[in-house]
Amino acid sequence: MQPEKQEKSLVRQVLQAILDATLVPFLAIFTAVLIGGLIIKIVGGDPFVAYKALLQGAFGSKKALSETAIWATPYIFAGLAVALAFRGGLFNIGAEGQLAFGAVFSALIGYALPGWLGFDLPFYIHLPLTILAGALAGGTWAAIVGALKAYTGGHEVINTIMMNYIALNMTSFLVGGIMKDKNPLNVISRTPLIAESARIAPIFDGLRIHWGFVLALVMAFAVWWLLNKTTLGFEIRTVGLNPDAAKYAGINVKRIIIITMLFSGILAGLAGSVEVTGLNYRHELGFSSGYGYDAIAIALLGKSHPLGVVLASFLFAAMRNGATRMQFMTQLPVDLISMIQALILLFVAADAIVRYIYRIKVKGERVVLTRGWGG
Amino acid sequence: MTENNIVLEAKGITKQFPGVLASDNVNFDLRKGEIHALLGENGAGKSTLMNLIYGLHNPDKGEIFVNGKAVVIHSPKDSIALGIGMVHQHFMLIPVFDVAENVMLGDETTKRGSLDHKFVADRIKEISAQYGLDVDPNALVGSLPVGIQQRVEIVKTLYRNAEIVILDEPTAVLTPQEAEDLFRIMRDLTARGVSIIFITHKLKEVLAVADRITVMRAGRVINTVTPAETDSAQLANMMVGRQVILTVDKQDHKAENEILKVEGLTVRDQRDLETVHNVSFTVRAGEVLGIAGVQGNGQTELSEALTGLRFPTGGKVTIAGRDLTSKSPRIITQAGLAHIPEDRQRHGLVLSYSIADNMALCDYYYPPFSQRGVMQPKALDENARKLISEYDVRTPSPFVNAGKLSGGNQQKVIVARELSRENVKLVIANQPTRGLDVGSIEYIHSEIIKMRDRGIAVLLISAELDEIMALSDRIAVMYRGNIVTIIETKKTSREQLGLWMAGAHVEHA
Known part of the structure; x- marks a missing residue:
């Protein structure tokens, strides 16, 4: 065996693996865009004009790029949350609630902490505390589901959905009640503005893009590093791929399930926290509606790989951001974009359709993202 | 009994699966009333050949004749219609149904819209008496011993008028005494004109019960012999392709x-x-x-x-x-403790992990494989290379996924990992x-x-x-x-x- 030849084949293997992993998502996007174009045509629009407007709206100017990155930021955090859980064999449907909780607690610490203490905090203390509060709120909320799974076998899909109801209603109760902005001019459910010292600064003057976006990219790298380089990541992946073998190997499967959910929830909590501290500077009820569910789509499209999640987040962000301009230029409804996103997800989830259309053979074993109800 | 009355013949059967030639120009014939053993190791192509005959796959090349007529078998339905029945290694029985319900499953007899249990039960009694099977049609299948469950499977094929019965590794789940019973039943069946294909990898059984033995290896037929002209050592050599020490x-x-x-x-x-x-x-x-x-x-x-x-x-x-x-x-x-688990794919390995990762599956968490919470790929790699050569694991590299190895090599990965621990x-x-x-x-x-x-x-x-x-x-x-x-x-x-x-x-x- 010549080492050089082997290295080469290793490079080829890696390239092949990348191709295998990206082919179906790429074709899914392509097919969905094609069908979207067809529908635009049927309703009397010009698909080329529409898509051009979409691209301009997403990437056509500095401002457009900045706004796309802003859309992408919570998607990356929440997408990573769902992807990390997937890799540990868990289906975290609860990013929506974890995210809302993260936002609520960040907002609370952001506006109320100086008042409680009776003095102002420097930003290098207040901001980390604010973000940490949101991350831990999301993490705890998810870890409860992890513990239920580990100790009672209660399925995380059901329990995260139930926890979403609790989190979203509690959020509504808090933001519309004791946390409501007391300003007499305010009539909607929103918190007061958070202190200056709890805000993430914009990267450039005049653009809304903030350092939270950079933090999202750093977290993507961190998740990749955790999963692929650390001993804990090895344990998480082993539990995800084969919990029986994990138990045999001496891994404390219960502990890993709880840790995986904790980390997943922390990431989802960060999504909410960074929206509050970097963009809105307050929690306004319903601002994050649907992010947690989009995150599932993003994790699926990104094949639960951190880089894939970043790319998928950009795709979804670009579509959301460009949609406004598309609607303005062509009078086509924004809903069309939601439809194309749904089609992409449909083709990724039911990849047999894409494989059939493009005659791609299945290679190797199928990756099972989630196990059945038996756990 | 050995008048050359051929009921089933496969000629030049070739079947290519991705990466494997599972069946390579295979010729096989079955005479009326004989027990024809198909002997070979796992992966030799026995099951593929039977799946082709039973209609679970279609051959790329070659022809199948039943009673001298060329046939095309698309599905088990076709093969059942042609009088071919198969008893799988894992029984296809529903434990909470009784014998009669299991037997009629997929071929239900109804009377005025409801199941005609009595008619089926009578047929089963008839068949059971005729072939010395001794099966009670009203017994709950789940309560029967494995040996009797197997007879229910055989009754199922006979109920569908099978004249050719394929038995896939039938003795794997039986005690030696139950196996003896099965062999007696097999002889009774052939005496009444049923022809049997008996798939196995056990040499002793073949010599004890078969009229003819066809040995397969790597998708090819090596030879067809009678028990009188061979012995276990020779059969083992044909199966493996080299001298084998049996003790x-x-x-x-x-x-x-x-x-x-x-x-x-x-x-x-x-x-x-x-x-x-x-x-x-x-x-x-x-x-x-x-x-x-x-x-x-x-x-x-x-x-x-x-x-x-x-x-x-x-x-x-x-x-x-x-x-x-x-x-x-x-x-x-x-x-x-070194533990070689019962189910190597469920407990022993993570199939989508590399050999290197699998070889440290129980030891990944301490040095040299892990330092301060970070995995050490170099140590994993060195460990794998050492064990691969010491334990003769056949693989092109330690990066290959364990799932891509043959069963024997998968087991060697586990054995190497467990027995090499200090x-x-x-x-x-x-x-x-x-x-x-x-x-x-x-x-x-x-x-x-x-x-x-x-x-x-x-x-x-x-x-x-x-x-x-x-x-x-x-x-x-x-x-x-x-x-x-x-x-x-x-x-x-x-x-x-x-x-x-x-x-x-x-x-x-």
Whole structure:
């Protein structure tokens, strides 16, 4: 065996693996865009004009790029949350609630902490505390589901959905009640503005893009590093791929399930926290509606790989951001974009359709993202 | 009986699967009223050939003739219509249905819109009497012993008027005595004009029951012979393609102090039924204790309880003087256990991990594989390369996924990982050679004996009586969750063990 030849084949293997992993998502996007174009045509629009407007709206100017990155930021955090859980064999449907909780607690610490203490905090203390509060709120909320799974076998899909109801209603109760902005001019459910010292600064003057976006990219790298380089990541992946073998190997499967959910929830909590501290500077009820569910789509499209999640987040962000301009230029409804996103997800989830259309053979074993109800 | 009356013939059958030529220009014929054994190792192409005949796959090339007529078989429905029946290794029975309901399943007879249970039951009684099968149509299938369940499967094929019956590894789940019964039934069937294809990898059975033997290897037919003109050694050579040592070379070895001590162990399975009752035994350093028994008599739960995968409900497990009852697999492994699990793909490996990762599956968390919480790919790689060459794992590189290896090589990965660990004091090997090729079996047997000769205690659990007899110094027989006896291998016989495995009363001398 010549080492050089082997290295080469290793490079080829890696390239092949990348191709295998990206082919179906790429074709899914392509097919969905094609069908979207067809529908635009049927309703009397010009698909080329529409898509051009979409691209301009997403990437056509500095401002457009900045706004796309802003859309992408919570998607990356929440997408990573769902992807990390997937890799540990868990289906975290609860990013929506974890995210809302993260936002609520960040907002609370952001506006109320100086008042409680009776003095102002420097930003290098207040901001980390604010973000940490949101991350831990999301993490705890998810870890409860992890513990239920580990100790009672209660399925995380059901329990995260139930926890979403609790989190979203509690959020509504808090933001519309004791946390409501007391300003007499305010009539909607929103918190007061958070202190200056709890805000993430914009990267450039005049653009809304903030350092939270950079933090999202750093977290993507961190998740990749955790999963692929650390001993804990090895344990998480082993539990995800084969919990029986994990138990045999001496891994404390219960502990890993709880840790995986904790980390997943922390990431989802960060999504909410960074929206509050970097963009809105307050929690306004319903601002994050649907992010947690989009995150599932993003994790699926990104094949639960951190880089894939970043790319998928950009795709979804670009579509959301460009949609406004598309609607303005062509009078086509924004809903069309939601439809194309749904089609992409449909083709990724039911990849047999894409494989059939493009005659791609299945290679190797199928990756099972989630196990059945038996756990 | 050997007038050349050919009922089934396959000519030049070729079937290509991605990467494997599973069937390479295979010719095979079956005469009326004969038992034609199809002998070969796992992966030799026996099942592929039968799946082609039974219509589960379509051949790329070649023709199949039934009673002299060329036929195209698209599905099992076609083959059933042509009078071909198949009894799979894993029974296709519904335990909560009675025999008659199982038999009519997929071919229900109705009378005024409801199932005609009586008509079917009468047919079954008729068939059962005709072929000496002795099956009660009203018995609940789940309550029947495995040997009888198998007869239900045979009745199913006969009920559908099968004249050609394919039996796929039928003796794998039977005691030696049940197997004898099956052979008698097979002879009764052929005497009444049914033709049988008998798929197996067991040489003794073939020589005992077959009229002709076709040996397959690597998708090709090697030869077709009669039992009179051959013997086990020759058949083994044809199967493997080289000289095979059929007996394990084993010197007497003095057993020393107790390593594993099991006292009054009681275990429940996942349905919360007690499947191991108050079991006690010891394994000493330098001996192999074999646990013989038909599958499903508590061996799985026993080994799970000993290795930490399941907590016992009573009793005590001591390894090398330490009480390890209800301790986690990690702690038991650290105390000196090497565990070759029963189901290598479920417990032993993560199939989508590389060989290198799998070879450190139980040891990944301490140096050199892990330093300050970070995995060390270089150490994993070095470890894998060393073990691959020491344990003769056939793979192009340590980066290959374990799932891509053959069963034999997968098992070698596990054996290498477990037996190479430094502090091993006890080896628990559960069905260590199930489904493996002869070459790998030889290898794993020799490794087990090597461990014993190094003064390590070995607990061998196997449903293969030959394996138990070849490797063990002492044998414990397990029946319905009890150890009915423990005896020195020298002082017993295959027949005697077979009786005990079937629940015969043990006479204490």
